[in-house]
Amino acid sequence: MNFADGKETAPAVGLEIGNACTQCGSRRLRRDLVKSAFWHDDSLVVVEEIPAVVCEDCGERFFDDATATILDLMHGDGFPPAQACGHLHVPVFSFSARVPTDLTAVAEGQG
Numbered sequence: 001m002n003f004a005d006g007k008e009t010a011p012a013v014g015l016e017i018g019n020a021c022t023q024c025g026s027r028r029l030r031r032d033l034v035k036s037a038f039w040h041d042d043s044l045v046v047v048e049e050i051p052a053v054v055c056e057d058c059g060e061r062f063f064d065d066a067t068a069t070i071l072d073l074m075h076g077d078g079f080p081p082a083q084a085c086g087h088l089h090v091p092v093f094s095f096s097a098r099v100p101t102d103l104t105a106v107a108e109g110q111g
């Protein structure tokens, strides 16, 4: 499964409240329902209301085994459009159209 942020699978599994975030070490974790975007073939799909443990400090989200399994099943189903609960229209941008001809100036500008 490809998360839209490029990760192949859920960031981590089995992290519970009381553990430390595996990304930043924070213990400020909360349970929440999150949405996540996935690439399915050439289509981007969004799944809402996914139960997750969320790090208050770095924002990393952790899914448990059962949640990851259900997401895998949904992926296996192919996200049939008839089962979608809504649709989003998202803008698409070209990175190359934004890249200035003089990249050196950009690098110096950030120095």
Ligand SMILES: [Zn+2]
Residues within 6 Å of the ligand: 021, 022, 023, 024, 025, 026, 055, 056, 057, 058, 059, 060
């Ligand atoms: Zn964290």
